[in-house]
Amino acid sequence: MSPPLIEARKMTKVLPGEVPVTLVADIDLAIAPREFIAITGPSGSGKSSLLYLLGLLDLPSRGDVLIDGRSTTAMSEEDRAEVRLSRLGFVFQFHFLLPEFSIAENVALPMRALGRLSPRAISQRAEELLTSLGLADHLRKTPDKLSGGQRQRVAVARALANDPPVILADEPTGSLDTAATAQVFGILRDLVLIRGKTVVAVTHDLNLAAQMQRRVHIIDGRLAQDELTHRALGASIPPGDSAGSAGQAPSR
C-alpha cells in the first residue's frame, strides 16, 4: 500500500473563548494517492473545518497533520505556505477568482507565485489547462463574464496549476445547478481516473458522495464513519456534459 499523502493524527481543533467550541476532535485519517474521498456530514458537523486542517489553512489545537510523511504543525508559516502552493490545490464553493484578472491570469497566479516556470511556459500551461476544461474561448475574459459552472472549472484549472498531487474541494458543486454540478463532478472524477490525483471533496450531496470511492462521515466534529463505497469510478456518470474535461488536461 502506498504511504499516505496526507495523514491526520489525533487532530483536534478547538476555538478558544468563554465557551470553547470543538470543531473537530481526535480525527485519525490517512489519505493515499489516487483516492477520491467524500467528506460528508450534517451542517456544522465540522466537514469544512476538517478540510481546512488537512489543507494547512488552519492549525490544529492538538494532534498533527503530516503531508508526504512530514509533520506540519512545527513548520513555519512560510513552509506551510510553500506546501500549500506546491502540494495542494484548492477548489471552494464560491470560486474565489480574482475579479480584475482574466481567467488565464487567475490560473497563472499559483505558477507565478511558485516561480518554477518561465512566463511563457506559465502562460502556455494556463491556456492548456483552461482549454482542456472547455474554456478555450474565454481565456481573456474576466470571471464576471462566465457562468457559475465555467467559473468553477476555472477554479479547478487554478487548483491544478502547479500540478499538486492532492486537490481539496469544499462544496465544489454547492452553488451550481444540476448540469454544472455534473460537469464539475465529472472533471474531479477524471482528475483521479486520468491524472492520478487524489481528490478530497466536502459535500452534503449524498448522491455525489455515493459515487466516490471512499466516504468519511463526520458528526459533531468526530469521525463517525470511514468506509469504502466499492464504487468503480466511471461506472455511473451523473447527468450533464463532462466531455472535454480533465481527460485532456496536460501533464507536466
Add this chain to the structure above:
Amino acid sequence: MKLVLSIAWTHVRHRARQTLVAIAGVMTGVAFSVMMAAMMEGSQDDFIRTLVDALPHISITDELRRPSRQPADRVFAAAEFHGLIPNVRRPGIKNPMATIASLQSWVPGALTASVQSKAVLRYAGRNLTVSIIGIDPHTEREVSTLASHMRQGNLNSLYRSSHAILLGDRLAAKIGARVNSNLTLASAQGVSMNATVAGTFHSGFRATDETTGYVLLRTAQILERQTGIINEIRIRTNDPMQARLISERIGEQTGYKAISWQEAQEDLLSAITLRNILMYTIVGAILLVASFGTYNIISTITHEKTRDIAILKSLGFRDRTIRAIFIVEALLIGLTGAALGWVFGYLLTRGLASLEFKTPFSDYNHLPVLYSLKHYLLAGAVALVSSLVAGYFPARAAARLHPVDIIRGAT
C-alpha cells in the same frame, strides 16, 4: 516582484477614481512643499545676499567691546563702586592707519576707513537730519557696492569741489536738490559748511536712500571738528560666512568693537531660522495630510480585498508577498504623486516667480525663488516615506488575515 507589481498595479488601476484622489493628495502636498521651499529659501537667500552686499561684512567702530575698568576697580578687586563717571575718551580709532595696516596683513579681504557723522541738511528752507559718511573713494569701491549704485555722477565726483556730497536719490528728490545744487550741512559739533551735490545713488534700501549722504573723509572730519579722525573701519571679507570668526579675532586684537554682518543682523537671522522651522513644519503637515489619503486608499483596498487576500493565502502566497503587494500599491501612489508633484511644484514656482508686485521697502518687484534639487528630493522622499508608512499598516493587517475566517464567512 513582477507578480507583486502586477497585482498591485491591477488593484490601483481598477480603483481609478480613488487612486487618482490619493495621487492628487500626494501631488498637491509635494507641489506646495516644493513651491513653499523655493519661495522661502529664495527670499531668504535673496535677503541675505542683499544684506551681505549692502553692508560691510565687518564694521570696526571706535567703541570698546567692554567698558574700560575704573582705576578703583583695578586696585580693589573685591570692592564695588557706584556712581563713578567713566573716563572721557577721545572719539575715533587710535592710530587708524597703523590699525588698518596691521589688519591688512592677515584679514582676507579689503578694508576702508570711514567717518560716521550726523548733520542737519538745509536746502530750500528744509532741515533734515541725515547720516553723513566720510569715505575714501579709492578704497570704498572695494568694500561696498556704492559705486555700482550711482545714478548720477560717480565716486570720483567727490573730488570735483572742495565739499562735495553724494545724496541718496530719495533724499535728493525729497528736498528737490539736483547735481550741482548747493546746500548746507550743520554738524552736532557746531560746524556749518556749504556742500555741492556731486551725484546721487540708489541702494534699493529706502531708509538708506532717504537719509544718507557720502562725503570725502576730510569733509566728514571737518564736520566732526577733528582732523584725522577715523571712527569706523569697514571690511569686505572674501568669504562672507567667515565674517563672524574674523570679527572676533579683530576684536581681540584691537580691543574695539568689531561687528560682523551676522551679529549686526542677529535678530533678522534668528527670525529667518524661526521662519524655516515654521516652513518645514507646514510642509511636513501638508505631506502628512497627503499621506492620510494614501492610508485611506490602501486601507480601502485591503478592506475590499480581504476575500482576495484570503484566497491568495490559501493558494500559498506568503505573508511577505501579500504585505509587499499593498506596500507597492502605496509606493505606486507615492511615486506617481511625487513625480507629478515635482512637475506641478516647478510650474507653481515658475508662476510665483513671474508675479509682479510692489513693496515700499525695496525696489524688487519679483518674488525671489530658489530652484534647488534638494527641495524636490526632500519633498519626494517625505512623500514616499509617508506613503510607505501609510501603506505599511494596512498591508501588515492584510498579511495577518486568517484565510479560514474569510472563507467561512464568504458568500
